[in-house]
Amino acid sequence: MTDTTKPLVISAPEPRTLDLIFTPESLGRLKANYRIVEADPENIAGLDEAILSETRYILGQPPLSAETLARMPALRCILNVESNLINNMPYEVLFSRGIHVVTTGQVFAEPVAELGLALALNLARDVIDADLDFREGRERWGGEGNAGARLVSGSDIGIIGFGDLGRALNRVLSGFRARIRVFDPWMPPSILREAGVEPAPLETVLSESDFVFVVAAVTSENKGFLGAEAFARMRKGAAFILLSRADVVDFDALIAAVESGRIVAASDVYPQEPLAADHPVRRLKGFIRSAHRAGALDSAFKKMGEMVLEDMDLMDRGLPPMRCKRAERETVSRMRSRPVSVN
Amino acid sequence: MTDTTKPLVISAPEPRTLDLIFTPESLGRLKANYRIVEADPENIAGLDEAILSETRYILGQPPLSAETLARMPALRCILNVESNLINNMPYEVLFSRGIHVVTTGQVFAEPVAELGLALALNLARDVIDADLDFREGRERWGGEGNAGARLVSGSDIGIIGFGDLGRALNRVLSGFRARIRVFDPWMPPSILREAGVEPAPLETVLSESDFVFVVAAVTSENKGFLGAEAFARMRKGAAFILLSRADVVDFDALIAAVESGRIVAASDVYPQEPLAADHPVRRLKGFIRSAHRAGALDSAFKKMGEMVLEDMDLMDRGLPPMRCKRAERETVSRMRSRPVSVN
Amino acid sequence: MTDTTKPLVISAPEPRTLDLIFTPESLGRLKANYRIVEADPENIAGLDEAILSETRYILGQPPLSAETLARMPALRCILNVESNLINNMPYEVLFSRGIHVVTTGQVFAEPVAELGLALALNLARDVIDADLDFREGRERWGGEGNAGARLVSGSDIGIIGFGDLGRALNRVLSGFRARIRVFDPWMPPSILREAGVEPAPLETVLSESDFVFVVAAVTSENKGFLGAEAFARMRKGAAFILLSRADVVDFDALIAAVESGRIVAASDVYPQEPLAADHPVRRLKGFIRSAHRAGALDSAFKKMGEMVLEDMDLMDRGLPPMRCKRAERETVSRMRSRPVSVN
Amino acid sequence: MTDTTKPLVISAPEPRTLDLIFTPESLGRLKANYRIVEADPENIAGLDEAILSETRYILGQPPLSAETLARMPALRCILNVESNLINNMPYEVLFSRGIHVVTTGQVFAEPVAELGLALALNLARDVIDADLDFREGRERWGGEGNAGARLVSGSDIGIIGFGDLGRALNRVLSGFRARIRVFDPWMPPSILREAGVEPAPLETVLSESDFVFVVAAVTSENKGFLGAEAFARMRKGAAFILLSRADVVDFDALIAAVESGRIVAASDVYPQEPLAADHPVRRLKGFIRSAHRAGALDSAFKKMGEMVLEDMDLMDRGLPPMRCKRAERETVSRMRSRPVSVN
Incomplete structure (x- = not known):
């Protein structure tokens, strides 16, 4: 039986995986402190109302429509572990609701x-x-x-x-x-x-x-x-x-x-x-x-999980995220780095 | 005509050369401030008494006998620009007379x-x-x-x-x-x-x-x-x-x-x-x-000349050398690095 | 005649003054690049519609109602140079509109x-x-x-x-x-x-x-x-x-x-x-x-002006402010430092 | 019975005392590793031949004549813990014999x-x-x-x-x-x-x-x-x-x-x-x-003992002292700082 007092996290970290970005120890802490719903990134909208309505965090960068977001009143933060921001969600809606969009690219x-x-x-x-x-x-x-x-x-x-x-x-x-x-x-x-x-x-x-x-x-x-x-x-x-x-x-x-x-x-x-x-x-x-291998070290990926846990802990306590980098309203739409398809 | 008021330096820097270890500007300063006697390192003993008696510095690491040193009452320092100390001079005599033996290996x-x-x-x-x-x-x-x-x-x-x-x-x-x-x-x-x-x-x-x-x-x-x-x-x-x-x-x-x-x-x-x-x-x-090329940069050799000039300036003023490294009475005979034959 | 192409700034920096926080040279740059409207902080609402409608920045921390803010569609940032945030404006409105509230306390x-x-x-x-x-x-x-x-x-x-x-x-x-x-x-x-x-x-x-x-x-x-x-x-x-x-x-x-x-x-x-x-x-x-004098150096106040100019320059170019510290939606209402009445 | 295999140290550290410059733990190490002969600094010459002939170190800065030094063939170093060099010993004799004179003033x-x-x-x-x-x-x-x-x-x-x-x-x-x-x-x-x-x-x-x-x-x-x-x-x-x-x-x-x-x-x-x-x-x-109290901290004095022990350890192993500062032949006679009479 799921402990419904724990905050709910939708996990859709593609192309990353939870095993890539968390050490076993960190993954244990993640699971101990949160309800994790692993979701198909292409179908967040298809998740149960019970899930969407309680979701506090999204781990990943799945496409999101304004309608889907409207069904997620408890959402506090989208933690993008791919780290290149793409235009697949209505950022203005997120910003006006005060929902943070953060990236973990600093690990590289x-x-x-x-x-x-x-x-x-x-x-x-x-x-x-x-x-x-x-x-x-x-x-x-x-x-x-x-x-x-x-x-x-x-x-x-x-x-x-x-x-x-x-x-x-x-x-x-x-x-x-x-x-x-x-x-x-x-x-x-x-x-x-x-x-x-x-x-x-x-x-x-x-x-x-x-x-x-x-x-x-x-x-x-x-x-x-x-x-x-x-x-x-x-x-x-x-x-x-x-x-x-x-x-x-x-x-x-x-x-x-x-x-x-x-x-x-x-x-x-x-x-x-x-x-x-x-x-x-x-x-x-x-x-x-060098064949685009400057950043993609296993130790770097594992740091992503640490960053995510630290910032979720802050937000759980009503504080702003400090560890990951926040997308900025002014610049999010100017970014043109193509996301990676392989880790 | 030579200015006999300038301190006299015997130059025998083999395998280095003055052009290797001095920039043109530094070489100009060396020649402006000192009388330079370029000598065959294998025959320091053959130099004129007038030269030996006035020599303040030896630039290099030529073989020296106790007898030759006895003919050099004004000697203050041997500036070894090869930098590996070899046993070709009576170090005890030098130390007891307070003649410094210094090396410039720090440039590497x-x-x-x-x-x-x-x-x-x-x-x-x-x-x-x-x-x-x-x-x-x-x-x-x-x-x-x-x-x-x-x-x-x-x-x-x-x-x-x-x-x-x-x-x-x-x-x-x-x-x-x-x-x-x-x-x-x-x-x-x-x-x-x-x-x-x-x-x-x-x-x-x-x-x-x-x-x-x-x-x-x-x-x-x-x-x-x-x-x-x-x-x-x-x-x-x-x-x-x-x-x-x-x-x-x-x-x-x-x-x-x-x-x-x-x-x-x-x-x-x-x-x-x-x-x-x-x-x-x-x-x-x-x-x-790597083929013994870690240290042998031209810029390193040129620093040797700077070090030598700085320390000779101190010693000219009656001060001890501070820039080059001094051979130590206790350890000079323990050193076993073979000197280089090429720069 | 005022150059209406220059961005408009409402100046209400009390208890600071423009002369306190800007060097003469910085004040010159401020005036060269912006239209400055010096306003009574207690009566921002009384300013002309022509002014409010064009205001890009507010320099200071005057009381602001939701109604007044609604009349300021071009507002990008409130630059609080007193630096202790007080609850005299509807921060939620500001945040949801993406208007930055920044402070310059870092100078201390x-x-x-x-x-x-x-x-x-x-x-x-x-x-x-x-x-x-x-x-x-x-x-x-x-x-x-x-x-x-x-x-x-x-x-x-x-x-x-x-x-x-x-x-x-x-x-x-x-x-x-x-x-x-x-x-x-x-x-x-x-x-x-x-x-x-x-x-x-x-x-x-x-x-x-x-x-x-x-x-x-x-x-x-x-x-x-x-x-x-x-x-x-x-x-x-x-x-x-x-x-x-x-x-x-x-x-x-x-x-x-x-x-x-x-x-x-x-x-x-x-x-x-x-x-x-x-x-x-x-x-x-x-x-x-020490009588609350740790921070209040003239050089610190003058840095406030520099910070303000640097961040307004970024925002003029459509970029987010980087120099001053941003008030955070989560914490702005938790702050309890009393503002100072003397500099 | 004294262990005559341990090196002999003449202790005459006035105005310091052993208790001032050693922690109890360091003093224990000193006594474990050395034979300590506490001597009247004004009468080193009056010590037994058996002591003088075996003395490896002098801790202090007692007056020493050339004659007394001649009776100390095993002397390696004078460790001056007052730290201002005074002209009460024939430094030239010491230098020509390769006996180090070191000071511990760095602790201040x-x-x-x-x-x-x-x-x-x-x-x-x-x-x-x-x-x-x-x-x-x-x-x-x-x-x-x-x-x-x-x-x-x-x-x-x-x-x-x-x-x-x-x-x-x-x-x-x-x-x-x-x-x-x-x-x-x-x-x-x-x-x-x-x-x-x-x-x-x-x-x-x-x-x-x-x-x-x-x-x-x-x-x-x-x-x-x-x-x-x-x-x-x-x-x-x-x-x-x-x-x-x-x-x-x-x-x-x-x-x-x-x-x-x-x-x-x-x-x-x-x-x-x-x-x-x-x-x-x-x-x-x-x-x-400030009444000449900048350096005279108890923790500084205690560091003197540590320095002395570290350098004696090096010299015991036939190495030169590295921790204390060596008096220089060229400058020892130029020093004019008056020694202190109180700690």
């Missing part, structure tokens, strides 16, 4: 930042080709193998976008005594200064950096904003590391800039994923490839 | 630490093979490519040796919120604690770490002290990153431990350098190879 | 944290009475004057409340290698851990600290929650530093605990302000008095 | 730095007179009490001298986002930069700082180097905090500068200690007095 910040730093260090020190050469017996020893090598320590670094990813990058870079400039038009300059970085226009970030990290989300306004002109501004030999979404970049222009030898680059994201077998990026010199 | 600390972190991140995220697979069209996307991937952030880290390299590693790791244990029997525990790390016995460092960095110098006492037993203590899947000298490790045992799949590893140093074309490490899975 | 965090640290250091080292004794010729020299003296470095510190003040305290304490425990039931534990502090129950914070800083806001639930029982839990000789509001403390119990010699204390806030001339706290030994 | 760095910060914060916020006024019923509330108040956060700070005290100050200031300039002619600029501070000439440190901390040791060259000219360079209203020794300052000029209202100041040290009852500094407005 640390893994992405670490991979980003790995890519930067690899570009700076040519680690990958040096290992390949060593395998093949062509290695060059000592200083001879270090032509063009340089340090991240003391360098000029640019970060484009200062959300969770940008902050995590700033943190893993904190031991490097670098000068870090940030372009983020959504962020007030004084907040950037408080984080120890310098707010700067995009042009300056591009032209004054040895390493440029791109961690900006795709919006309706910034598609392809980093193109041939941007790469032409960069310092000769500088490194461009793309970590957020391919849509912010003119990828052909990026390839051309690397091919020309002006810059080196690395990317975790691509215009098509998976990528055609004959795509030129596969053989591009001065380029490091 | 930052480049080595950055490469060390790069190797650790590459092992943790399998960055190199992922790029190679991508080149060949065999890449795995997203979470599927991340089996076994893990974070440095929040991990347990062990550092063996806490000289300049250990400190530089600790600094580049400072944004990673890791728990860092250090084994260094030459270092009082309270100094380690002040540096924010935990002093620990070797066994604990090995058994409780996800990443073990070896940055200990070779001494007469620690040759091969990391062998089969040490690797057996390590956590399954942990990473072993060797950055100082191959002589502290039983290299065959290291290869066996990696081959068995128990641990993964990376190394910048080898029992023979260069290494035989058929050495098994060339094809070893779970191993990243 | 840094000055309050610095004064808090000054008070802690003064209690730890008896700085004030030592200076007084010295004036009077009764000083004790060296170690004799240090009975009971102790360090903040390496101590156990408790912080009650981890909003802006708690974070600022944590920052100014960052060089002290202290163990910092935090009690804040509104904050998820993982956020505290990410800030480098340990989440802990109130009882532990009280019983395991050498210094307890109280920076919690007053809510409907926590009035007087720190009373005789709390002080009895504290370590003998520990220091209690009250920085937020007197209402969270049973002040008579605090005085009794200090009088008994069990703890020492300092406070910036009092049950009545100003305080009666014969209030016992005036002569209390082991107590440092 | 943290307490002095904390008091220095307390004094700076008190000057910046007028905490002391505000408390006194409050006691007398003359307090001013809120902003009215804050005329002239300012923050340490974000300020310009100057530090004169960058030994242990300067480093400890830099550490306790690390959460304040201040710009810190340092004048220390004995320190190479690159070491200052690595510590995150800016090397600067004395004139710049004086003229560009809101807070000037003086932590320089007295030497034969710098007596009274901070006089009327120095104070005239300072910013109007800036704070001067003297923490090392009064001899580096022209104290009358300091008093005049404070009396004139140009600067405010605080001092822990005085030209005479104790100070005359009618000394003008006792009544000086804008000045905070």
Whole structure:
């Protein structure tokens, strides 16, 4: 028999699963504290009135109509564990009712930042080709193998976008005594200064950096904003590391800039994923490839469950969620990152 | 005509050269402030009495006999820019006369630490093979490519040796919120604690770490002290990153431990350098190879010149050198790192 | 003639004034970018329809009825520069319309944290009475004057409340290698851990600290929650530093605990302000008095203007405010801090 | 019966005592590991040959002649726990024999730095007179009490001298986002930069700082180097905090500068200690007095014992001392700080 005093949660976390985002221990706590109704995300409307009327939380991002929402008077929060907001529910209705929509994408910040730093260090020190050469017996020893090598320590670094990813990058870079400039038009300059970085226009970030990290989300306004002109501004030999979404970049222009030898680059994201077998990026010199695997660590997924539990606990006590990131009325409809279909 | 009021420096920096270790600007300052006598390191004794009697500094590590030193009453310091101390001069004589012997090896600390972190991140995220697979069209996307991937952030880290390299590693790791244990029997525990790390016995460092960095110098006492037993203590899947000298490790045992799949590893140093074309490490899975190139960056060599100038300036003013590292009477004869023959 | 293309701002910042919260340069920018209508806060409803209908921002916290708000269709944000939220407007209406209510109290965090640290250091080292004794010729020299003296470095510190003040305290304490425990039931534990502090129950914070800083806001639930029982839990000789509001403390119990010699204390806030001339706290030994002056620095007020301009700039561009703190639907009605009448 | 296999230590720590500098637990370790011979510091020469011939360490700073030293062939180190080096032994003999002379003054760095910060914060916020006024019923509330108040956060700070005290100050200031300039002619600029501070000439440190901390040791060259000219360079209203020794300052000029209202100041040290009852500094407005009590905390003295034990352990193993500070051949005779006669 179900304990009807426990708050009710509709679970529709696709493409995630409960086992992906909760450790066994966390899943135990979830089940101990909540009634979980596992639902087909395509048919929330088909759930019993008894369920809808008592639902406090939705775990997932199922399509929801205004009518369905009207049947859910107790709803406090939609906890989107896919993390890219899509336009499949009437956000205005949610916001005007004070129902929070939160995402757990922050879990990816640390893994992405670490991979980003790995890519930067690899570009700076040519680690990958040096290992390949060593395998093949062509290695060059000592200083001879270090032509063009340089340090991240003391360098000029640019970060484009200062959300969770940008902050995590700033943190893993904190031991490097670098000068870090940030372009983020959504962020007030004084907040950037408080984080120890310098707010700067995009042009300056591009032209004054040895390493440029791109961690900006795709919006309706910034598609392809980093193109041939941007790469032409960069310092000769500088490194461009793309970590957020391919849509912010003119990828052909990026390839051309690397091919020309002006810059080196690395990317975790691509215009098509998976990528055609004959795509030129596969053989591009001065380029490091990562197959959209920067964030998708098991430990990151497991953190989602922790975040969800912490915020539901706050909301159970009548407090606002603090752990997950809230969708904002002003920007929810500007987001253009495509959701993932595989974890 | 030489300005005999300027202090006299014998220059014998082999295998370095003045152009390697000084920027043009620094070399200008050196020549403006000192009389430089470029000498054959194998024949310091053959220099004119007028030179020997006025020599204040020796730049380099030439062989010196007690007799030659007796002819150099004005000598204040030997600035060894190769940086590995060899037994080619009577150190006791130098120490009892209060002549400093200093080395500039600290310049390598930052480049080595950055490469060390790069190797650790590459092992943790399998960055190199992922790029190679991508080149060949065999890449795995997203979470599927991340089996076994893990974070440095929040991990347990062990550092063996806490000289300049250990400190530089600790600094580049400072944004990673890791728990860092250090084994260094030459270092009082309270100094380690002040540096924010935990002093620990070797066994604990090995058994409780996800990443073990070896940055200990070779001494007469620690040759091969990391062998089969040490690797057996390590956590399954942990990473072993060797950055100082191959002589502290039983290299065959290291290869066996990696081959068995128990641990993964990376190394910048080898029992023979260069290494035989058929050495098994060339094809070893779970191993990243770097050909003794961790420290030898041009920017590091140029810092040597800066250090030398700063310390000579202090000593010119009757002060002790502060910038370079002093050889210690107690340990100078215990050092066993072989000097390099190429830069 | 007014430029009607500029957004309209109703200015009613009492008890602040525009000259208090803006530097001349900032005030110039405000006037260059906005139409400013200075209004009597008690009579917003009496403003012309032409004004109300175009108002984008209200600078201040004037009483507002639902009717008046209905006449303001362009309103995006109420920027409360007094910073204590009072119940003089229908917050539910504002939230359901998506009108932000933001406060600028964060400007006080840094000055309050610095004064808090000054008070802690003064209690730890008896700085004030030592200076007084010295004036009077009764000083004790060296170690004799240090009975009971102790360090903040390496101590156990408790912080009650981890909003802006708690974070600022944590920052100014960052060089002290202290163990910092935090009690804040509104904050998820993982956020505290990410800030480098340990989440802990109130009882532990009280019983395991050498210094307890109280920076919690007053809510409907926590009035007087720190009373005789709390002080009895504290370590003998520990220091209690009250920085937020007197209402969270049973002040008579605090005085009794200090009088008994069990703890020492300092406070910036009092049950009545100003305080009666014969209030016992005036002569209390082991107590440092500050007359609600921890935050009210001119530089802090001037930062309010900067914050307001930064957030209005974001909202002008259709973005959400990021700089000021937003009132939360869930908690706005729980706040019980009395607003100030003097700056 | 004494265990003659244990190393022999002559104990003559005056004005310290073993009970002052060792905790009971540390004293137990000392006695367990060493033979302790408590000696009259004025008569080391009168000790038995059997003792002198076996002495490995001297704990203290007793007068020693060359003859007495010649009778001590096993001597490795003199551990001076008073910490000011005086000219009562032939240092050249010690250095040429490779006998270390070390001091434990570093234990005072943290307490002095904390008091220095307390004094700076008190000057910046007028905490002391505000408390006194409050006691007398003359307090001013809120902003009215804050005329002239300012923050340490974000300020310009100057530090004169960058030994242990300067480093400890830099550490306790690390959460304040201040710009810190340092004048220390004995320190190479690159070491200052690595510590995150800016090397600067004395004139710049004086003229560009809101807070000037003086932590320089007295030497034969710098007596009274901070006089009327120095104070005239300072910013109007800036704070001067003297923490090392009064001899580096022209104290009358300091008093005049404070009396004139140009600067405010605080001092822990005085030209005479104790100070005359009618000394003008006792009544000086804008000045905070501390009676040479910045360092003399019991916890600091107890750390001396720990340092001594750590370094003796290293030397027992044939290693150089790392924990205490070594006297330098070049500078030992330049030191002019008078030793203390009381703890």
